Amino acid sequence: MTQRFSLTTRLTLFYTLASATVLLGLGWVTSLAMNQHFEDLDRSLLEDKIHLIQEVATKANSPQDLQNRLNEVLHSHEGLIVHVQISGKTLYETAKFELPNGYAGAVGTDLKSQKMQSWQSAGHQYRALGMLINSELQNDEPLAVWVALDTKLHDHFQTHFQTTLMLYVTLATLFSGVLGWMAANRGLAPLRIMRTRAQAVTSNKLEERMPVEAVPVEMADLAGTLNDMLDRLQEDFRRLSEFSSDLAHELRTPISNLLTETQVTLSAKRSNEDYQDVLASNSEELQRLARMVSDMLFLAKTEHGLALPSRESIAVEVEARALFDFYEALASDKDILLELVGSGTVGGDRLMLRRALSNLLSNALRHASPGTVVSIEIQSGEGVEVTVSNHGPSISPEMLPRLFDRFFRVDKSRTHPESDGAGLGLAITRAIMAAHGGGISVTSTSGVTRFTLRFPKSESLVQE
Template sequence: MIQRLTLTARLTFLYTLVSAAVLLGLGVLVAWSTHLHFIDLDRDYLLDKVHLIERIVDETPEPTELSTKLDELLDSHHGLFISLTRGDEQLFGPGRITFPAELAKRSAADQPMDWADGGRPLRGMSTELSAAQMPGGVTSPGQSMRLTLALDTQHHTHFMQMLRQQLAIYVVLATLLSGLLGWWAARSGLAPLRTMKERALRVTAHKLDERMPIDAVPVEMAELANSLNTMLERLQQDFAKLMEFSSDIAHELRTPISNLLTQTQVSLSQHRDPDTYRDILAANAEELQRLARMVSDMLFLAKTDHGIQLPNREHVALEDEVTSLVDFYDAVAEDKELRLRVLGAGTVVGDRLMIRRAISNLLSNALRYAHPRTDVELTVEHHRDGTNLCVTNTGDPIDAVDLPRLFDRFYRVDKARTHPSSDGAGLGLAITKAIMLAHGGSASVTSATGTTRFCLQFPGPQGPR
């Protein structure tokens, strides 16, 4: 039931419950302490009367005179009852109350005994008076007297009833007041949360710049507000990337689809010979292959967003993979009058096909943008913290503003989004970065004075754990 209440109601309920328990315990403590105090007062009062009666008995040898003095004592002490016996003989004791038999078994040093007689609350004690200390007449040698006293505690009982009623009323009123104050304190204390809630409600897909107040909230909530702000910052960045990604996808898919549609419509507009249809189908097949590669690349990147496991983990000699790729791209390099150079050696742990794809992306990119009659170097450097593979080419420098975004999806430095010698979709470097992240490494780029250098940083010799 309490789980369905608001946080303010929960705090108010718990605070009221704790206040009620504390106040109730305090009320019980006050009532019980008052009760014990009355017992101590009555005990001292009865002991004082025991000493007084002992002195009267010592000073009065005649039973008749003793009775008279005891009557006078009772007349001056309202609510006091006395019983004086000698053996089975009752020397004094008006029959207004009945003393319980077990009272005679209690010592005067004990706490007084409580009982009720005819609805009247009584408290009394009993003690034995030694005959050796008394003159003759009242007792005989070897005899003793038993003195039993009782005190009417009606006034105490009435006071305790009034005290319990007043304490009960106080506990109820104080509990209600504590609950009201607890509700006010909880509502005031949770005001920053309501402010954060209002800020969160204003966050929409088109308004992600709202942030939680940090300076205006208590220290305990500042960490929560900071975490929410960090989350909103990530969401804003990811949403911006998603919007850009969606726009890039639409742009990249529009061109091949438009080409396919235009060529198909033109071919259907009039009858053509088989060779013409064959050429149109071949052109369409090239566009479809480009679309298939793009979809495959986007699917790979979508998988990397959720984390991918390496299909195979093995020791890969980078110099062997680089040499194999250099042989594959040698014809392309000759056409552009480029020289390929391989330097260094090193071994890493990872998936051979994924590593080859990352290197191939960098090498094809270097061949595409390198100036004719220049060198393209592939350097493998092994050091204590890991292994680096760098591809360096000489060409047009890349603006420093574009460098941080080169590994973004569909991003191209040339604003026209196309390159005369490229049919790519701008996903190669993004795939390279994703492959390196899957291997626990990273990818970086530098460009200055016409020299562009892409590097793959692999972790230590044992590879990622």
């Protein structure tokens, strides 16, 4: 299994490796520059000695005179080796040494064009230059002059310098690693703060947030995104808690009614008619539970994206008139007039559209004042808007955003003698509109409440 390193360790290792690379590169460049510098110095020294020998050779009267003169000018130069030949015979030499193979015949009269040779012999490193010098000593034969320099002093200095440099690079790399760890540890401190805050978030403590202002700019976006996520989680958790409480309350009432009525009936002998009445009452409660469960299953599907069972072109005014026929008796009992204005065609599922309109129409009839008008107004344009309005008590503005929550009722007493609904109608309507690619909104001012359904263009919906 591959070992996982912390981000601090990774940054420290990266910083240490980068520092070591830079320091080693700097040391390598320095060594190259120093070696080139010594090479230039050695060549300059060798050229000076050749010029000196050339000057001495022009003044010498005989080979013996040349030897004497060279002894006088060269005896004090430590590490310098001079070898002079004439006609293949050694005329003068300061010490015995062997020229590298092929070098003896590689000399010419142009000193600048001569390549400085380097070689090792008997544990010593040499650099040498050679040149042919014109002379009048022996039948105008040129002198073959080789000047070599033992570079042991340079080598000793470079070896000492490289050892010191490696020691410095090693210590500097370790020091850089420590600094890198301190910088990474300090730089990642905001992440540890964020981790601590995140660990403090529990189901009972969702108000913790990331310190956006206290973290570097690079982490501010992450902290802000996490705060947004926590806001959504807190809101969803609140809604889920309320939903669970409401669901338990809604289920408790019919179950309690069923249990109480059944226990009372079984407590004594009853006639067949009494049993039939109890069963009929239980059937109503069970039907209400079944509708509630069906609605909950429908809403659960919307959490994962509700797909339309079928798509077709629907004339909204036709569906509205069919609903008017169904609710006409209820409207007459409450002395309410039903009114339809406009027409329009939408694309979608007919049964789902009728259910959405039915939820709004039944809700409008339930809360409309006697002697008023409940209207459905249809407008066509960029899309189709269907507005269901009624006259009655206004809904407070703070309640409007929550009307589409599950089990939410403006009436907190939960007493609804005129309806057996569970407070899911508007939530289902919003889910149906979302499935159609539209939306729903509500306004309530001056005693008039309006629910507006907005459908997209039929062409765009069919193309999806």
